[in-house]
Amino acid sequence: MTSASTGLVLPGLLDTETIRKDFPVLDRLVHDDRKLVYLDNAATSQKPRQVLDAVNAYYERHNANVHRGVHVLAEEATALYEGARDKVAAFINAPSRDEVIFTKNASESLNLVANMLGWADEPYRVDRDTEIVITEMEHHSNIVPWQLLSQRTGAKLKWFGLTDDGRLDLSDIEQVITEKTKIVSFVLVSNILGTVNPVEAIVRRAQDVGALVLIDASQAAPHMVLDVQALGADFVAFTGHKMLGPTGIGVLWGRQELLEDLPPFLGGGEMIETVSMHSSTYAPAPHKFEAGTPPIAQAVGLGAAVDYLTAIGMENIAAHEHAITEYAVRRLLEVPTLQIVGPATGEDRGAAISFTLGDIHPHDVGQVLDEQGIAVRVGHHCARPVCLRYGIPATTRASFYLYSTPAEVDALVEGLEQVRNFFG
Amino acid sequence: MYQDVILDHYKHPHGRGLRDGQAEVHHVNPTCGDEITLRVRMDGTVIGDVSYKSQGCSISQASASVLNDLLVGKDVGEAQKIQETFLELMQSKGQIEPDDAMEEVLEDAVAFAGVSKYPARVKCALLSWMAWKDATAQALSGAAGK
Numbered sequence: 255m256t257s258a259s260t261g262l263v264l265p266g267l268l269d270t271e272t273i274r275k276d277f278p279v280l281d282r283l284v285h286d287d288r289k290l291v292y293l294d295n296a297a298t299s300q301k302p303r304q305v306l307d308a309v310n311a312y313y314e315r316h317n318a319n320v321h322r323g324v325h326v327l328a329e330e331a332t333a334l335y336e337g338a339r340d341k342v343a344a345f346i347n348a349p350s351r352d353e354v355i356f357t358k359n360a361s362e363s364l365n366l367v368a369n370m371l372g373w374a375d376e377p378y379r380v381d382r383d384t385e386i387v388i389t390e391m392e393h394h395s396n397i398v399p400w401q402l403l404s405q406r407t408g409a410k411l412k413w414f415g416l417t418d419d420g421r422l423d424l425s426d427i428e429q430v431i432t433e434k435t436k437i438v439s440f441v442l443v444s445n446i447l448g449t450v451n452p453v454e455a456i457v458r459r460a461q462d463v464g465a466l467v468l469i470d471a472s473q474a475a476p477h478m479v480l481d482v483q484a485l486g487a488d489f490v491a492f493t494g495h496k497m498l499g500p501t502g503i504g505v506l507w508g509r510q511e512l513l514e515d516l517p518p519f520l521g522g523g524e525m526i527e528t529v530s531m532h533s534s535t536y537a538p539a540p541h542k543f544e545a546g547t548p549p550i551a552q553a554v555g556l557g558a559a560v561d562y563l564t565a566i567g568m569e570n571i572a573a574h575e576h577a578i579t580e581y582a583v584r585r586l587l588e589v590p591t592l593q594i595v596g597p598a599t600g601e602d603r604g605a606a607i608s609f610t611l612g613d614i615h616p617h618d619v620g621q622v623l624d625e626q627g628i629a630v631r632v633g634h635h636c637a638r639p640v641c642l643r644y645g646i647p648a649t650t651r652a653s654f655y656l657y658s659t660p661a662e663v664d665a666l667v668e669g670l671e672q673v674r675n676f677f678g
Numbered sequence: 679m680y681q682d683v684i685l686d687h688y689k690h691p692h693g694r695g696l697r698d699g700q701a702e703v704h705h706v707n708p709t710c711g712d713e714i715t716l717r718v719r720m721d722g723t724v725i726g727d728v729s730y731k732s733q734g735c736s737i738s739q740a741s742a743s744v745l746n747d748l749l750v751g752k753d754v755g756e757a758q759k760i761q762e763t764f765l766e767l768m769q770s771k772g773q774i775e776p777d778d779a780m781e782e783v784l785e786d787a788v789a790f791a792g793v794s795k796y797p798a799r800v801k802c803a804l805l806s807w808m809a810w811k812d813a814t815a816q817a818l819s820g821a822a823g824k
C-alpha cells in the first residue's frame with residue numbers, strides 16, 4: 255500500500271495516470287471489491303478506447319468486403335484495410351508496404367514461413383539433406399511448425415541450448431548453424447524468461463552460411479522499436495493482440511525478393527491473378543499470401559493500435575518498461591525463497607518476469623494472487639522445454655506494459671507475502 | 679477455496695509414498711503439469727492400501743491425501759460409491775451445497791466443494807481419484823485373470 259499512496263517516481267516512467275484513462279478495463283473491480291492489477295500482458299494486452307472505437311466505427315459506417323466491389327463501402331473498407339498495412343509498414347520501418355502480410359496471429363505467420371520453405375524450389379527448399387535451427391527458449395508456436403516440417407521433409411531439427419542464467423548458449427554457434435542450415439528461427443524476446451536475444455551474432459552467422467533468418471518478435475513489437483531493416487532478418491513475425499490490437503490479426507514481414515520467389519501456402523480468393531480449371535496464376539505479394547476474406551476489422555484495429563503506440567513513442571514505452579522491470583526485479587528478489595527464472599537483472603531483458611516461490615506450486619500462487627485481484631499467468635507458458643531445462647514443473651509470470659505502475663509491483667510483492675503466509 | 683482441511687492435508691499428507699500393490703498407474707494433468715504415480719493393493723475385495731508419489735499444487739496433493747484416508751479399508755463397492763459422489767460434487771460447478779448425507783459419505787472431502795467453482799482446478803482435485811479408479815480396475819481385472 256505504502257508506495258501506492260506515496261506514488262513512487264522512477265526515472266523514465268510514462269504518465270500512466272493519463273494513459274490508464276484510455277483503458278476502460280483497468281478500472282474494473284474483481285471479486286466484488288478488489289482493484290484489478292493486470293500483470294498478464296505477455297499473454298495479451300488490454301485495449302485502449304481508441305482501438306475499440308476504430309473497430310466499432312468500421313462496422314458501424316464502412317463494413318464491406320475488400321478488393322472486390324465498386325461501391326462506396328467496398329472502397330472505404332479497402333482503403334481502411336490497406337491503410338492499416340501502411341501504418342504497420344511504417345511502424346516496423348519496412349522498405350515496402352508490399353512486404354507486410356496480414357495473418358491471424360504470430361502462430362500463423364510462423365507456420366506460413368515453414369510451409370513456404372517446405373514447398374519451395376531450390377535454393378530455399380528444406381529437404382532431407384538440410385537443417386533447421388531453432389532455440390530451446392522458443393514458444394511452442396516456433397517449435398511445432400519446424401517439427402512438422404522436419405518430420406515431413408526429413409530435414410534435421412537442431413537448436414541452441416540455454417545457459418543457467420536464462421540466456422542463449424551460442425558457444426557452439428558454428429556447429430549449430432552450418433552450411434546445411436536453410437533456416438534459423440528464433441525469438442527476439444522470450445515470453446517465459448524475458449531474455450532479449452543477441453540478433454546480430456546469429457544473423458551474421460546465418461548470412462555467412464546462406465541460411466534464411468526468421469525472427470519471432472511477438473514479445474518485442476509491443477515493447478520496443480522494431481526496425482526490420484536494422485534487424486537484418488529475412489522474415490519477422492508478430493501478433494496484434496499483444497500490442498493493444500484485437501485478437502485475430504497477426505503480421506508476417508518478409509523481404510520482397512523472397513516473397514516473390516516463394517510459393518503460396520493457402521489458396522483461395524484474393525490471392526490469384528487468373529484461374530482456370532487447370533491452373534492459376536497468383537497475385538503479387540502480399541496478396542499471394544492472404545487467401546480469402548481477411549480479418550478486416552481486426553486489421554483496422556491494429557492500425558489504430560499502431561497509431562496509439564506511435565503517438566506515445568516506442569522509445570518512451572521501452573524506457574518506461576525498463577524502469578518498471580528494474581524495480582520489479584529488485585523488489586521481487588527481496589521476497590524470501592523467490593527465485594527468478596531467467597536473467598535476474600534489468601539488462602537485456604523484457605518486461606516478463608517468471609519466478610518460483612519456494613515449494614509453493616504456481617497454481618496456488620496464482621490463485622491466491624487472483625483472490626487479491628492480481629492477474630498473473632501460471633504454468634509452462636507454451637514454452638515447456640524451458641521448464642524441463644531448469645527442472646521445474648511450471649512458473650508464475652508477471653508481465654508489464656505501458657500502463658503498469660510501481661504501485662502494481664508493490665501490490666504483487668505484498669500479494670506474494672500473503673501467499674507465503676498462507677502456505678508457509 | 680482453500681479450506682483449513684485442505685491446507686492441513688497439503689501440509690501433512692496421509693499415506694504418501696509408494697508401497698506394494700497389484701497395479702500401478704501414472705496420470706498427468708497436461709494443462710498444469712501435475713503428476714501422480716499411484717498403486718493399489720487389494721486384500722480380497724477390500725482396498726488394502728493406496729500409496730502414491732505425486733507432484734503438484736495444494737489441491738491435487740490434498741485430494742490424494744483425503745482419498746487415502748477415505749478409501750483404504752473400505753470394500754471396493756463402497757469405495758466406488760465414494761468416488762462417484764466425489765466426482766459428482768466436483769462436476770457440480772459450485773451448484774451442489776453438500777448436505778448431511780453427502781458429508782456422511784465424503785467426510786473431509788466435502789471441503790473441496792468450493793474448488794468445483796474453478797474449472798481450471800477441478801482437474802487438479804480429480805487427478806488422484808481418476809488414477810485410483812484406473813489402478814483399481816487394473817488390480818481387479820488382473821486378479822480375475824489369474
Ligand SMILES: Cc1ncc(COP(=O)(O)O)c(C=O)c1O
Nearest residue numbers: 359360361393395445472473493
Ligand atoms: C514469443 C511468442 N511467440 C509466439 C506467440 C504466439 O502468438 P499467437 O498465440 O498470437 O499466435 C506468443 C504468444 O503467446 C509468444 O509469446
